[in-house]
Amino acid sequence: MELQQMRYVLAVAETENFTRAAERCHVVQSALSHQVARLEKELGARLFERTSRRVRLTAAGEAFLPAARQALEAAERAKAEVSAATGEIRGKLAVGSIPTVAAVDLPAVLRDYHLRYPQVRISLRVGSSERLVEQVRDGTLDAAFLGVQPAFRPQGVNDRELAHGQHVAVVAPGHPLATEKEVDLSRLAEEAFVDFAEGSAARAQSDEAFAAAGLRREVAFEVSGVELMARMVRHGLGIALLPATFAAELPGLRTVPVTNGPVRVERLVWSRFTPSPAASAFLALLDAGTRPPAG
CATH class of the missing domain: 3.40.190.10 (Periplasmic binding protein-like II)
Incomplete structure (x- = not known):
């Protein structure tokens, strides 16, 4: 069993295609297919189910893959340790x-x-x-x-x-809060929010602050990324609560300190x-x- 054969199996498993796997490994497809077949013969089990449309791992292939990954990672680690011992980080x-x-x-x-x-x-x-x-x-x-x-x-x-810091309210330039010097959670609870998914650590920071203050708020829009959140706030669809240091770098938005707002570490x-x-x-x-x- 050779490390290169394991690399070929991993490439086929990830691409689900022998041609794309060969391209990734910079070899001709016939050579890659031959080496995979040799490995299957040595193991006494087929690693892939091949059809005209796709390639799938068999149960044996599913069992083989984690160990193959570990072996390749161990080989990479061994090379890196040798390089470090000779004064070079790889x-x-x-x-x-x-x-x-x-x-x-x-x-x-x-x-x-x-x-x-x-x-x-x-x-x-x-x-x-x-x-x-x-x-x-x-x-x-x-x-x-x-x-x-x-x-x-x-x-x-x-x-x-x-780092340890406060959240600020993030609003569109034309929002009524944009000119305020400070705002508290009771005022923010009147607004619709754009926030991260419920249950996430990023969302929990704000949810817990409102709960501690005995307040409820409406999260009208749940998003997975800050860029979309910022765009929705710019369009006036809601406001957001974000870490002060990060929020200050968002273009085209206003930030307002929150007196009893969320804290993030x-x-x-x-x-x-x-x-x-x-x-x-x-x-x-x-x-x-x-x-x-x-x-």
Whole structure:
């Protein structure tokens, strides 16, 4: 069994097509198909069901895939460790972030990291705080930036607080609140809101603030991204509550301080397992871990 065969199986599983898998792996289709067939013969089981329209994993293929991924990741980690021992940081760095991160200038951090460690392949995933914690815990991500309520403590990962700040009301320039110097939640409760999905950490910060004040509000529009939220607010469809530092950067909108508004804590989380050289270097750059290896 060879690592290249595992890469071919993974490519076929992800593309569900031998031709596209061969293109991704930069080989001719006949060579890729031959190697997959050799592996199936060695394993004594078919990994794929092939039809004229698509390719699907068999039960054996479903069982084989996680172990194959682990083997490939272990091989990549071994190469990265050897490179680090010789003074060069290589490998992969997978970072996650909420859309509204404000505690760090993430593009600038990733740029600095890339300039310092150009041999590392960097990837970024944006998502909810809850999902990001899961991905760090299961090893899909090396580190992630969260935005959560003050009492939230992520389980199964290392973490530290980065910033602690207030939300502000975000309104269209022509909105009656746009000229106010300050507003409280009782006044905001009269408005229709644009907010994130119910049950998410981003939504919970605002929901809990209204509940604590004994108030109810109407969330007329639920969205998954800040860009759509900002556009809807600009068009006067509702108002929003967002972290002050982040909201200040949204063009064409007005922000109003909220006297008893929601509080958000931004946290950095990273795996409890020994970080790869690439991840260790990233954490050190953020002053969250040990000093980076030489590189």
